Amino acid sequence: MKDKLNTLKQEAIEKINSSNSKDELNLIRINYLGKKGDLTAILKTLGSCTPEERAEIGKLANITKQELEGLIEEKNKALDKAVFDNLKETEWIDITAPSNKVKVGNAHSITQIQYELEDIFKSMGFSIFEGPEMEDDYHNFEALNIPKDHPARDMQDTFWLDNGNLLRTHTSSVQVRTMEKIKPPLQGISPGRVFRYEATDASHENTFYQVEGLMVGKDISVANLIYVMKVLLKEIFKRDVKIRLRPGFFPFVEPGFELDINCLICNGKGCSVCKHSGWVELLPCGLIHPNVLKMQSIDTEKYSGFAFGLGLNRLVMMRYGIDDIRHFMAGDIRFLEQF
């Protein structure tokens, strides 16, 4: 019995020493010291021994049990330490190494200029209005004095939708929506995306951005329009810009104009950008047609107003000398990152 106990002890010690995981160690503990373990089995046979043997072996078995428990505990600690020591190798980082550069994104050049314009107009007391990109015929055309079958509809090639609506061809539709909601005096701008069914080339794109502006109040005249435009241009280009008005036709303004600015590339002397005229076309504008005001039940005896439609793509192109409008939508990161 004694020998059996000793052999068992030796065997257990060997196994404990050569184990190299805590799971393995736990298994050893169960196999020898657990309820159904080998050592426990020996203790259970003590009943058949003489009282002297029982005392001697019982004592020995208890000592063996304590010894094995102690060894298992020690080995457990050693394994823990080994894992920890190993971390120094496996989880090592060089905190002095240069880091991977985090790329900071930027707003699209169109968005940037839109925010700038919003700030400039807000400083002049304008509000910002929004309208839907999917419009109905009434807001995009009819309420802007462009009845069905009027030839002026041909000026704007339109994406018609199956449900009878359309993708707005200009932000002028928001003029109508604003006047529906707010009584004059009122002044606001509405930046947004517009769509034309165009064959694309360097200066035509099917999707582009405009900022509509309008002001309705007592005695609003072309003088107010010119003043607001001058402030706008001075803020955008950071210098005094000369402007001129030429007649232009849009059914929702009367009189209607094309506003030109003196060419900023050659300072009006004439160059390839301004086709040697010294002037660059910037935006269409005019006084709001009385029919448009009347349709919104605005008393044209009392009130008048101006409106303009600024092309944002064009503005960014002039500012940075970009020669192809298609860059804006192409999503080429090399283009987008420059701004």
Ligand code: PHE
């Ligand atoms: N909505 C017109 C266009 O996109 C521009 C415009 C706006 C003209 C306001 C006059 C007044 O072509």
